[in-house]
Amino acid sequence: MFPEKMLERAREVASFIAESDDVLIVTHIDADGITAGSIAKITLERLGKNCDILFVKQLGESEIDRIADESRFTWFTDLGSGQLDLIAKNLLHFAITDHHVPVSDDRRQLNPHIFGFDGSYELSGATTTYLVSKMLGRSLFAKNVDLAALAIVGAVGDLQDSREGKLIGLNREILEDGIGSGTLEVKKDLRLFGKQTRPVVKMLEYTFDPFLPGISGNEKGSIEFLESLGIRIDEWSRWIDLSEEDRKNVTSALIKLCMNSKMPYKIIKRLVGESYILLNEEEGSELRDAMEFSTLLNATARYGYHEIGLQVCLGDREDALRKARSLLQNHRRNLSEGLKLVDELGITELEHIQYFDAGDMILDTIVGIVAGMCFSKANLNKPIVALAKNEEGIKVSARATQKLVDRGVHLAKAIKEVAERIGGKGGGHSIAAGALIPESEVESFLRELDKQIGFQLR
Numbered sequence: 001m002f003p004e005k006m007l008e009r010a011r012e013v014a015s016f017i018a019e020s021d022d023v024l025i026v027t028h029i030d031a032d033g034i035t036a037g038s039i040a041k042i043t044l045e046r047l048g049k050n051c052d053i054l055f056v057k058q059l060g061e062s063e064i065d066r067i068a069d070e071s072r073f074t075w076f077t078d079l080g081s082g083q084l085d086l087i088a089k090n091l092l093h094f095a096i097t098d099h100h101v102p103v104s105d106d107r108r109q110l111n112p113h114i115f116g117f118d119g120s121y122e123l124s125g126a127t128t129t130y131l132v133s134k135m136l137g138r139s140l141f142a143k144n145v146d147l148a149a150l151a152i153v154g155a156v157g158d159l160q161d162s163r164e165g166k167l168i169g170l171n172r173e174i175l176e177d178g179i180g181s182g183t184l185e186v187k188k189d190l191r192l193f194g195k196q197t198r199p200v201v202k203m204l205e206y207t208f209d210p211f212l213p214g215i216s217g218n219e220k221g222s223i224e225f226l227e228s229l230g231i232r233i234d235e236w237s238r239w240i241d242l243s244e245e246d247r248k249n250v251t252s253a254l255i256k257l258c259m260n261s262k263m264p265y266k267i268i269k270r271l272v273g274e275s276y277i278l279l280n281e282e283e284g285s286e287l288r289d290a291m292e293f294s295t296l297l298n299a300t301a302r303y304g305y306h307e308i309g310l311q312v313c314l315g316d317r318e319d320a321l322r323k324a325r326s327l328l329q330n331h332r333r334n335l336s337e338g339l340k341l342v343d344e345l346g347i348t349e350l351e352h353i354q355y356f357d358a359g360d361m362i363l364d365t366i367v368g369i370v371a372g373m374c375f376s377k378a379n380l381n382k383p384i385v386a387l388a389k390n391e392e393g394i395k396v397s398a399r400a401t402q403k404l405v406d407r408g409v410h411l412a413k414a415i416k417e418v419a420e421r422i423g424g425k426g427g428g429h430s431i432a433a434g435a436l437i438p439e440s441e442v443e444s445f446l447r448e449l450d451k452q453i454g455f456q457l458r
């Protein structure tokens, strides 16, 4: 349940937004950011307000300067809390709906951390934004509860359902809104990518997280696995085309396979859980399944095509969706090539962290996703740090496991502190964080981060 204090803050933030007729929305270039920004845009348009969206890779001094120059009321979604001080210094009128670790508090900010909830699992940028959207909703639009489906796509895009194989905490209340408004359905099912759209053989073959021994990256292995279960399907049958019984058989056989390969129980457990179905989308479309929808969005904005992702969220099922689908193929290829590259490069272990340096071989905007996927093969007892070159310096992406977080690891705190010491900037969440650092400081950054994580684990 949302505590009254938090609802009060949501109302207050909504009232600041309501006062302005012209709003600049600033949001992040990932699935959670696109859905958060779309929810804000639809909400404002329903109120007859004028608005534009600006997508940013990160929010630094130069971006804030640029935004301040526009002198417009600015609604930051899925970012802003890590730069609140800077924003308050430079902007007169703004609102923030974000879930990143906040540097301070302000009446113009809604962030779950301030009210004692973990922003890495309990509420995402999109679900936080949705809460304010609901406050701004008119009864004509049923208080915007139809937007809960987009919000859930955002939360799933940030992997907020990954800890327990389902959404938890405050996110579940948003989920209830979606179910209540008839736009969402929850299904207990295998949690692999491509259930709606891929032939089963390919769905299994292309699963690398977790790595399915004998199946991942192995078409023949995937076919033989299905044949060994007596499942007779043609090469085009998708998961949603299988009978209930066949689906159950495949699921238990996969679990058995993973257990036999000594995969950690926690990872195996996550193979099965909740899937979120968007009932207004066509069956067999990426948009039908929150996990596939969010990956489709990541495939747009992380490559600079945020306008396409945005149009899909705003309802375009023609041109934008077609383009997004082709970007998705490119994205999947890049992820699989990224994983191959890490295999070739190898992961270097320091005392408390492990890292790989992708140079300019993996795009800085997806290197974090690759780092997270490496956990199905890398050491689970050390956070994984990935480095990639971009036009401004070195992009750092770090991922931990829940076990490490439970033992005291807080990546955002460690990375922010170490990055700032060497002239960089960083932030994020306890389990996933990132930074931008000067190229000349990479070695000292890794050394200091290793020490800092060591302190956290003491």
Ligand code: C5P
Binding pocket: 028, 030, 032, 033, 078, 100, 120, 125, 157, 158, 159, 160, 162, 163, 368, 369, 372, 399, 429, 431, 432, 433
């Ligand atoms: O910037 P933002 O908050 O949207 O990004 C959150 C990031 O944290 C996502 O890239 C998501 O994949 C990552 N994450 C993760 N493991 C979790 C939770 C989040 O890698 N358990």
Ligand code: C5P
Binding pocket: 058, 082, 100, 365, 367, 368, 369, 396, 397, 398, 425, 426, 427, 428, 429, 432, 433, 434, 435, 436
């Ligand atoms: O880019 P990546 O997916 O690794 O980002 C992980 C988390 O760290 C995200 O929540 C992102 O917003 C945050 N981050 C940040 N500052 C950066 C880079 C990433 O706060 N310079």
Ligand code: ZN
Binding pocket: 032, 033, 078, 099, 124, 125, 126, 158
């Ligand atoms: Zn987010």
